[in-house]
Amino acid sequence: MASSGWARYALKFSEYYKNAELWVPPRIKMREWMLTPFGNNKPLRHKSFSSTKDLREFLVKRTPSSVFYSTAYWNDPNQLKMFDKGWKGADLIFDLDGDHLPNINPYDFPEMLEIIRTYAWDLWNDFLEPDFGFKEKYLQVTFSGHRGYHLHYRDPNIFHLDSSSRRELVNHIRGNTVDVGRFVTGDGKDGWIKSKGWGERVKEGCKNLIEKIDYINKNKGTEDSKKLSNELLESMGKEYIRKNRQPKKKFEDLLKRFEVKGMKEQVMLGKFTRLGKSESAFHDLIKADQNIILSGSGETDEPVTVDVRRVIRYPTSLHGKSGLKVTEMPLSRLDPDNPKKFDPLSEAVVFSKGRNVELEIVIDEGYIRIKDQELAFERGDVLTTSEDVASFLILKNWAVLNSK
Numbered sequence: 001m002a003s004s005g006w007a008r009y010a011l012k013f014s015e016y017y018k019n020a021e022l023w024v025p026p027r028i029k030m031r032e033w034m035l036t037p038f039g040n041n042k043p044l045r046h047k048s049f050s051s052t053k054d055l056r057e058f059l060v061k062r063t064p065s066s067v068f069y070s071t072a073y074w075n076d077p078n079q080l081k082m083f084d085k086g087w088k089g090a091d092l093i094f095d096l097d098g099d100h101l102p103n104i105n106p107y108d109f110p111e112m113l114e115i116i117r118t119y120a121w122d123l124w125n126d127f128l129e130p131d132f133g134f135k136e137k138y139l140q141v142t143f144s145g146h147r148g149y150h151l152h153y154r155d156p157n158i159f160h161l162d163s164s165s166r167r168e169l170v171n172h173i174r175g176n177t178v179d180v181g182r183f184v185t186g187d188g189k190d191g192w193i194k195s196k197g198w199g200e201r202v203k204e205g206c207k208n209l210i211e212k213i214d215y216i217n218k219n220k221g222t223e224d225s226k227k228l229s230n231e232l233l234e235s236m237g238k239e240y241i242r243k244n245r246q247p248k249k250k251f252e253d254l255l256k257r258f259e260v261k262g263m264k265e266q267v268m269l270g271k272f273t274r275l276g277k278s279e280s281a282f283h284d285l286i287k288a289d290q291n292i293i294l295s296g297s298g299e300t301d302e303p304v305t306v307d308v309r310r311v312i313r314y315p316t317s318l319h320g321k322s323g324l325k326v327t328e329m330p331l332s333r334l335d336p337d338n339p340k341k342f343d344p345l346s347e348a349v350v351f352s353k354g355r356n357v358e359l360e361i362v363i364d365e366g367y368i369r370i371k372d373q374e375l376a377f378e379r380g381d382v383l384t385t386s387e388d389v390a391s392f393l394i395l396k397n398w399a400v401l402n403s404k
Helices: 008-019 052-061 108-127 163-173 199-219 223-242 246-256 265-268 272-288 300-306 386-397
Strands: 032-036 044-047 066-070 073-076 089-090 094-099 139-143 148-153 309-315 328-329 357-361 364-368 373-378 384-385 400-401
Touching: 008 052, 008 373, 008 386, 066 073, 089 384, 094 108, 094 300, 108 148, 108 163, 108 364, 148 309, 163 300, 199 223, 199 246, 199 265, 199 272, 223 246, 223 272, 246 272, 265 272, 364 386, 373 384, 384 386, 386 400
Parallel strands: none
Antiparallel strands: 032 044, 032 066, 066 309, 073 089, 094 148, 139 148, 139 328, 357 384, 357 400, 364 373
């Protein structure tokens, strides 16, 4: 006989909030709070606190499974209708969630968290700081307590950006409005227009595409060459079908054109006109090859950034789906090359090992590490593990208590 056992964690969370050092949001009195109860009860919204003392008292006595506070500042956050609250501005939030990434196994939790931490680092270093001039002094970085990271940006000059302006930021980061052609119309020895940001990203993406074409030509008849050729032809075909044109001959002509001595080097310099009649086919292939944009784009959850009335996980709270702490850290600890890079599966664990607990696994398979303990498991496995590991697995709904 097995049981979910979530109720026992309400008491553990309450004990944590009694003594935890709670973070104080700027302008706490202007924030709206949302508190999600344990079980399936309806979240409590339209709540405000005047101090961390009031907040702590609530968290201890009416302990929620998750705590959120508004990114927005309100005149009266207790009002039930958004219009009546009186919007005064909002923090700019970038939410990176490992579960949203392509080709990620969410059941290999350590690997997912490693990858999404690098995405968070790249978002700041490749986009937010160089492209927008964001300053680290306005930045707060937090581990979300579950599958990702939040970048909170509080520059007073951008508090009043509306949803449309924030969407433009996301579109830029994702490359949604990038016109590849405008970066390759330069003159002189180098046909690339001198441009930082997306100009450099497109340049690198185009060069990678040229290398793919060169690989196909040099490895004709091999399985890898055929596979890569079919992938490019398929992507190009979508563009040509839309224009009622046949892609195969155009693609083959383009490959032959690249066999001309010195052609690869000339096109690498951005001199696409050297391709002659195949230039238009190359442009279409660039547009069709999504890797040129996607490999250079940043990761962020658009609705979170765009919504100026959003609530976000409260730093220093516990996440009800993992038991891990929403943890603040310096930006440098996102750096994958930092020997002291942030390790959420050690540093965000607040429960002690305690006594051993017997669990039954209820997912097909998974892998987890909590501090120095590593576990791989399959559905039906019965495990005896420490309290800190059991807390994660039960709250994650990967396991249930095994009661005899």
